[in-house]
Amino acid sequence: xxxxxxxxxxxxxxxxxxxxxxxxxxxxxxxxxxxxxxxxxxxxxxxxxxxxxxxxxxxxxxxxxxxxxxxxxxxxxxxxxxxxxxxxxxxxxxxxxxxxxxxxxxxxxxxxxxxxxxxxxxxxxxxxxxxxxxxxxx
Amino acid sequence: xxxxxxxxxxxxxxxxxxxxxxxxxxxxxxxxxxxxxxxxxxxxxxxxxxxxxxxxxxxxxxxxxxxxxxxxxxxxxxxxxxxxxxxxxxxxxxxxxxxxxxxxxxxxxxxxxxxxxxxxxxxxxxxxxxxxxxxxxx
DNA sequence: TTGCGTGCAAAGGTTTTGCATGGCA
DNA sequence: TGCCATGCAAAACCTTTGCACGCAA
Numbered sequence: 001x002x003x004x005x006x007x008x009x010x011x012x013x014x015x016x017x018x019x020x021x022x023x024x025x026x027x028x029x030x031x032x033x034x035x036x037x038x039x040x041x042x043x044x045x046x047x048x049x050x051x052x053x054x055x056x057x058x059x060x061x062x063x064x065x066x067x068x069x070x071x072x073x074x075x076x077x078x079x080x081x082x083x084x085x086x087x088x089x090x091x092x093x094x095x096x097x098x099x100x101x102x103x104x105x106x107x108x109x110x111x112x113x114x115x116x117x118x119x120x121x122x123x124x125x126x127x128x129x130x131x132x133x134x135x136x137x138x
Numbered sequence: 139x140x141x142x143x144x145x146x147x148x149x150x151x152x153x154x155x156x157x158x159x160x161x162x163x164x165x166x167x168x169x170x171x172x173x174x175x176x177x178x179x180x181x182x183x184x185x186x187x188x189x190x191x192x193x194x195x196x197x198x199x200x201x202x203x204x205x206x207x208x209x210x211x212x213x214x215x216x217x218x219x220x221x222x223x224x225x226x227x228x229x230x231x232x233x234x235x236x237x238x239x240x241x242x243x244x245x246x247x248x249x250x251x252x253x254x255x256x257x258x259x260x261x262x263x264x265x266x267x268x269x270x271x272x273x274x275x276x
Numbered sequence: 277t278t279g280c281g282t283g284c285a286a287a288g289g290t291t292t293t294g295c296a297t298g299g300c301a
Numbered sequence: 302t303g304c305c306a307t308g309c310a311a312a313a314c315c316t317t318t319g320c321a322c323g324c325a326a
């Protein structure tokens with residue numbers, strides 16, 4: 001699976017530190033360089049590609065954001081029994097630990113002949129923090 | 139809400155004809171021009187932006203696809219009671235008419251304090267057609 | 277030593293912007 | 302007529318590729 005280098009270690013380390021966030025390639029590039037860790041953009045892209053191919057990270061393309069976002073695939077070890085709830089206001093990603101996802105998957109499989117991929121699926125909406133503030137926009 | 143022009147009419151018309159598909163800006167550009175309707179890329183982008191701002195179309199950014207995809211927001215008039223199931227193999231979008239979505243929304247609201255936006259949410263997975271063919275890839 | 281990893285520069289692809297012109301209301 | 306829409310060209314982004322060099326195993 002390739003060599004381990006200073007750069008590949010630092011990228012994983014950065015993802016680890018930001019388990020709860022979605023990071024773009026450019027954000028990782030900036031975080032590392034601002035910490036004094038010299039790394040090139042190309043390297044960040046190539047490492048993320050490998051991590052994605054090996055399903056170490058998940059990749060998201062969000063509306064209103066032209067660049068892809070990455071996040072460690074198993075921040076808590078059991079994402080198969082999680083919802084991923086993404087707040088469209090503040091951008092927070094919630095891993096909702098809950099068996100209801102299994103019910104959902106089973107229902108969709110039985111009634112709609114469709115196998116849901118819980119890893120790839122993100123439910124969009126508004127988190128509790130943002131519910132009160134919503135009409136401040138516009 | 140702006141003027142109605144030949145171009146804006148043709149774009150809406152194209153989206154209408156392709157209710158069941160996701161189209162990129164470039165696909166719309168190519169479809170129209172191949173039908174002999176002269177239109178510029180810039181116009182397609184700007185019209186889609188307006189339609190998106192007015193929630194006439196939905197916009198998706200899919201993994202493995204660098205460009206955004208658009209689709210009429212209300213292909214059947216009742217998307218609030220629909221799932222949107224996107225097959226990651228063949229790309230088909232299924233509108234699964236089903237009340238289970240309401241149960242899901244209520245559960246997530248009660249137990250996780252999160253309001254799911256069924257319009258924006260797409261469940262990814264594998265459709266029944268592709269289930270049998272899956273290992274042909276790779 | 278071998279061959280993968282790195283990073284610069286450049287290319288490729290998508291989307292946005294500036295500006296002069298054209299067309300709707 | 303006034304103002305928005307159009308479309309070309311160019312810029313702005315994000316991501317990938319080519320290539321020479323460096324470093325892990």
